[in-house]
Amino acid sequence: MKTTAVQIASTGGPDVLQLVDIEVPAPGPGEALVEHTAIGLNFIDTYQRSGLYPVSLPTGLGSEAAGVVREVGAGVDTVSPGDRVVYTGGPLGAYAGARSFAADRLIRIPKGISDEQAAAVLLKGLTAWYLLYHSYPARSGDTVLVHAAAGGVGLLLCQWARHRGVKTIGVVGSAEKARVAEANGCTHTLLADTPELAAQVRELTDGRGVQGVYDSVGKDTFFASLDSLAPHGVMVSYGNASGVPEPFSVMELARRHSLFVTRPVLFDFLTTREDLLEASETLFNLVADGTLRITIGQRYALADVAQAHRDIEARRTHGSTVLLP
Secondary structure, three states: OEEEEEEEOOOOOHHHOEEEEEEOOOOOOOEEEEEEEEEEEOHHHHHHHHOOOOOOOOEEOOOEEEEEEEEEOOOOOOOOOOOEEEEEOOOOOOOEOEEEEEHHHOEEOOOOOOHHHHHHHHHHHHHHHHHHHHHOOOOOOOEEEEOOOOEHHHHHHHHHHHHOOOEEEEEEOOHHHHHHHHHOOOOEEEEOOOOOHHHHHHHHOOOOOEEEEEEOOOOOOHHHHHHOEEEEEEEEEOOOOOOOOOOOOOHHHHHOOOOEEEOOOHHHOOOOHHHHHHHHHHHHHHHHOOOOOOOEEEEEEHHHHHHHHHHHHOOOOOEEEEEEO
8 A cells, every 4th residue: 555654854944854655565464454544743753854753764654543444454354444543652653644554553433533533642642641640739729830731731731620620720821821721621821931930829729739740841941840739739841841850969859848750651650551441541531532632733734844843943832743644
């Protein structure tokens, strides 16, 4: 089967993204050939393209897509031809019209959820799941700080936190994004360029600080996040949009009243198919009952992937972004 795919031969800016024609191999044992209908764009894709996260070159990009199973390889009993499925994870290569992928990592898309919605929510939703359930398990009555609160993960975090009785202070890039975050459950919003961010957080929490911080920005916000925490608070650093945080002395945690810092990775919480199915079922049930609303802020043709990367890096997007083959 022939299709179009996006590949890079070198790391760098969006201009390194190249559209190529490829031959998709027939699925091998344990694999299924999936014809994509929607592809999820995630910030981690820009890290891999730029070289912040090293990858072997040349390579495809993308780790999330939805589509239809067209063929299965030997030994596959988890999916069948005609199934609508979605997946996330490696190896890279979701930026394509079709691909063969490990069948035991495919998830059937529930009725009532479109392919675009599934591709827009799976990775971001599972990220929100492990942040709220495992990295800092926020409890009813807590207040947490959410960076990039109007982004794909941020909007889901705010909605999910509200569902769990957790208040959120969201950091956003503009007044428009503040309105979006507040419409999705964010209790308070602060602009990213707010002077003395931590002082503003403490003002909103009667001087106490927050119990947890979910920080996807990295270098530029790391110490402001630490300074926003209450004693014994937990800093969850899960992204590097502004670069990797600089090394720091553990005494910084002692000076701020016995803080905790964690740097988790999603797939350390999804090591088996049973883990994946349980987490995705939790996610899709909350989507189905309306607790979590999927915001697809923008759609791009796969051929316009470079512009999509430019826009997400320039923070011109909100919610989730999908690429359409």
